Amino acid sequence: MKIFEAAYPVNHTPTAEELSALAAKACGLPSRKIVHCDIVRRSLDARGKLVYRYQVRALVEGDDPVKEYRFDYKNVSSARPVIIVGGGPAGMFAALTLLQRGLKPVILERGKDVHSRKKDIAAISQKQTVNPESNYCFGEGGAGTFSDGKLYTRSTKRGDVYEVLHQMAAFGAPESILVDARPHIGSDILPRMVEGIRECIVSHGGEYHFDTRVTDLKPLSDGKERWEVICDGGLTFKAHDVILATGHSARDIYKLFDSKGWMLEAKDFALGVRAEHPQSLINHIQYHGRWQPGIPAAEYYLAEQVDGRGVFSFCMCPGGILVPSTTDNGALVLNGMSNSQRNGALANAGIVVQVSASDVPEYSKYGTFALLEFQRELEQKMFEVSNSLRAPAQRMVDFCRGRESANLPKSSYTAGTIAAPLTEILPPFVADSLRKAFLLFDRKMKGYYTNDALLLACESRTSSPVRIPRNPETLYHPQLPGLHPCGEGAGYAGGIVSSALDGIAVASKLL
């Protein structure tokens, strides 16, 4: 097998004949000796003339065949059940893995199916009310369903990323995710994919229970079932194994562990603001003035050390919108989402500052929950600025110079904005780090530091501030055989793909 590179102008998609001729040249063989040739990766290169760079794979006689991803989901109607708490990426991909291995997934999900969930999500911005069980974080598909659907992960150690991507494509994600260097799906397609996964699970004998919040977990000492899982309204389920994939916003699950004296660990996280720029400006900077229609909206990733503290961009959404992703009434949290075309007028990204327990000694009385309480109180404080989900906002240069914004530029944030001095309402070490970072970011992206950019507070759910420990060998909680903390909420993943990979890893361990 030979992998070689080819570059083509952005407006030209190479034909099979062109690739085959290139493959023959790269292998030094006549074309008839090339038995297979395909694109394995495509990335946009804006350093000179705008081109797509392709990694092309050529196979000649005698080479091992290309790995095919085939998923054989078994009928598990009468198989041993495994309870999965949480139907996000970790829970869904754990379930798909169980189906392949002949075990029956029983998914308990506090939120609603994706269709009903859409109405609750619309009500957050329109009526300013949050259904604590059905919102941007809770409900079918988890926190990733109404998102940008970025599928990047820096980790190759967690498992086979392509196993996730191929399954997503089989359930309706665009085939381009299999080759794009920066794959993403978009909120117009994600719900369909999530429904497709559910239909597969149910049609093979798995179970989905919506509106089913788990309120208690009881270890059993006799019989073959090790766990009893108790839900709102008294519904109970028993199983030998439980996968706990409840995401980073299920604070009640952390409290449940604490009330039972089960081990939890504090974990650093990051918080800050969402920065919103005109997408045309980001295109101009990143494509050096050469952006043209048909080219993807530009992205960015920025990171700096400021006085020994990391400040970085997080979950950038090109052409996206800002959404209220709180799970509680009386609290304000922002996040971003985009559709598959990423064709909105604005670009947003979290710009967040690393936070550890030593930064907030006044919260040490909460022990393991110090950072969780800090996060919760800050979200409440942001809400109290206007006593609504309107986000406190300030222009970027005004923020850095410590002056109030006389007016605000148009924002995509669906629940509205209100001018406020973020310098004063954010914790001083966060505001200070952000101020310094914006100036440094401008050195990397000339024009990034501008008063046309709006900062909105706050972005606080970058990851969980608590980890549920697990034994690295068995993947279950060190004190609780058969209980498997999984995904982002347990502290073992961050993002859609890594959570899905963790779901696969945990489910594979059960077999």
Ligand SMILES: Cc1cc2nc3c(=O)[nH]c(=O)nc-3n(C[C@H](O)[C@H](O)[C@H](O)COP(=O)(O)OP(=O)(O)OC[C@H]3O[C@@H](n4cnc5c(N)ncnc54)[C@H](O)[C@@H]3O)c2cc1C
């Ligand atoms: C608006 C937004 C945009 C995002 N954009 C991206 C992106 O573009 N790319 C990316 O990689 N990541 C993105 N993320 C983050 C990503 O969605 C998460 O990292 C990922 O979903 C975590 O997967 P998970 O399965 O571990 O947990 P979650 O997706 O959080 O799923 C947990 C599930 O558990 C359920 N649950 C919680 N408690 C209980 C209980 N007690 N009983 C029953 N069910 C329970 C919840 O309802 C939820 O459905 C975004 C997040 C948000 C909110």
